[in-house]
Amino acid sequence: MAKSLQAQGQTVYNLASGEPDMEPVAAIREAAAQAAMAGHSKYTQVSGTLALRQAVTRALLRDQGLAYQPDQIVISSGAKHALFNAFQCLLNPGDEAILPAPYWVSYPEQIKLAGGRAVIVPAAVEQAYKLTPRSLQQALSPHSRLLVLNSPNNPTGAVYSEEELRALVGLALEHKLTIISDEVYQQVLYPPARHVSPASLSAAAFQSTVVISGVSKSYAMTGWRIGYLASPDRALIQAATALQSQTSGNPTAVAQRAAEVAWDLPAEATRHQLAAFTSRRQRVLAAFDGVAGVAMVPPAGAFYGFLSISGCLRRWHEQSADAFCERLLTEQGVAVVPGSAxxxxxxxxxxxxxxxxxxxxxxxxxxxALGR
Ligand SMILES: Cc1ncc(COP(=O)(O)O)c(C=O)c1O
Structure with a gap:
């Protein structure tokens, strides 16, 4: 609807999209241009070039102390594609994937597409939107197969501490679950938040975790479509590669070369992007300070404001934020996403x-609009 309003000439302030407004740094764009001119125009290995998989292993070791081999990485067309492969390869019909809510929109659909059942476990604003060991315990059943974790989280910006993760991962391992750890916002963090991958917690956690990430958010490369799956599980790597071979084949060769450069960049290269997010986050926190009927947990990572507006909904006699979002768009020209998603x-x-x-x-x- 935002697009059709724009087409009618109405100004729309679009805060609904999940992509940074910046361009990738020059070194990344130059690498793509050079790759295009140098003939990187053929199929590559289905699971990505060896050079790119090596760059991913260097980044995982540098940033998180995780030691993967290049043959434990499958490069896909975005983290979304890597997640799709993981669910398809790990879920059998009837298997359950435990999914804390609020969750990123594609998880339940991808789990369903794989024949699995998403067991949604609410993590309330009072819990800073984080899954607790107690609610994980209650969600377990003989059909539990996967636990999906996403830290930093979209939509809430919640970041799990090492201690919080240890409790959840311990329980998951006890029940022989595989952990799908979506770490696509791993570099978008606001101090003192620190990113910890479940895979880094112990040798057993490393074995049972599938790390998913990509270049979209950390390097402002949403349209380049490069992500990865990392796992020491040889059967999973073989299955994901075979699935990808029969569906999409390799991700775009030129984008792979650009991603190789991105993952080798020092943190300073993208510090200006993080500085921009940090100052905008401050403005968001200031804007909602003291607004009645609204609760916000300051995001510790990612770049979203997530507002519980239950106080406002009661005042307006509304059940959900859907109607508010529609009115906000048509009357104020501001596009946001309703929490029902x-x-x-x-x-x-x-x-x-x-x-x-x-x-x-x-x-x-x-x-x-919230004050009305
Ligand atoms: C939590 C989360 N995971 C995965 C993705 C997909 O990322 P990609 O652009 O690499 O497919 C997104 C994109 O919005 C996301 O927010």
């Missing part, structure tokens, strides 16, 4: 990875 119907999500002037205008309108 993330399994949290009394909330809204908006991105602050947008240009400063868009954020300023949209926040004013949003605060005004």
């Amino acid at each position: 993330f399994g949290a119907p009394d909330a809204i999500r908006f991105s602050f990875a947008v240009a400063d002037e868009v954020l300023t205008a949209a926040l004013t309108r949003l605060v005004e």
